Amino acid sequence: MDAPEFYTTFSTLYDALARHGPGVGRLREALADALAPAPGDTVVELGCGTGANHPHFRDLIGPAGRYVGVDFSPGVLDVASDRERAAGAAFVRADATRPPIRSASVDACCSAFVSGMLAEPAAAVRTWADLVGPGGRLALLDLARTTRPGWRLLNPGFRLFVRLGSPPGGANPFDGSPTARLDERVAAAHRELGTRCSDVTTATLAGGFARVSAGTVR
């Protein structure tokens, strides 16, 4: 089962976790605050899933702003459209690493819990930085293993969470642990944001398992 099939099959379950999972609302709030779009801005979310971040951005961009979610899984886009379209969001089915969106129209770009799914996360971040262009805002929210003393005891549970949440059969079994791959990809994505942006802020939340990086594209 590939990722679009996986997220389509489990779209309703994913939506429940994405909106009501413990502490997840605070992470989404932190992403929106870090991206800090202005009223009237156009925000593009890459790998938007069921649109769970849209309500958090809507509060900031207001009725004059636009939110466009991009995802390649039809099932999550159906859930997102049913709920969020009425609230002003638009959704596009496409590969988030090659978003079919005109650069001139975009003020801010973000992704949440997607970097770890991308084979070339740094290249994707470069594409997103080019999409917003100089002066635009870019933010990433991701989960990875924590390095915080005390909380590290929970890393084995996190590894199980990653394994259960990964599309089965999507990765080469000889590629090593899915959690190690996730950690590497998340680190690469956030590092690339740091090289492409100024005013970079990075915060770790949820015991160090969640990382939010944001900046203004140079």
Ligand SMILES: C[S@@+](CC[C@H](N)C(=O)[O-])C[C@H]1O[C@@H](n2cnc3c(N)ncnc32)[C@H](O)[C@@H]1O
């Ligand atoms: C863990 S979910 C996160 C969804 C949403 N961002 C959220 O915060 O709930 C990952 C999403 O990224 C999408 N995705 C992963 N790789 C993608 C790609 N290359 N192009 C488009 N969507 C992608 C999946 O379909 C899935 O909906």
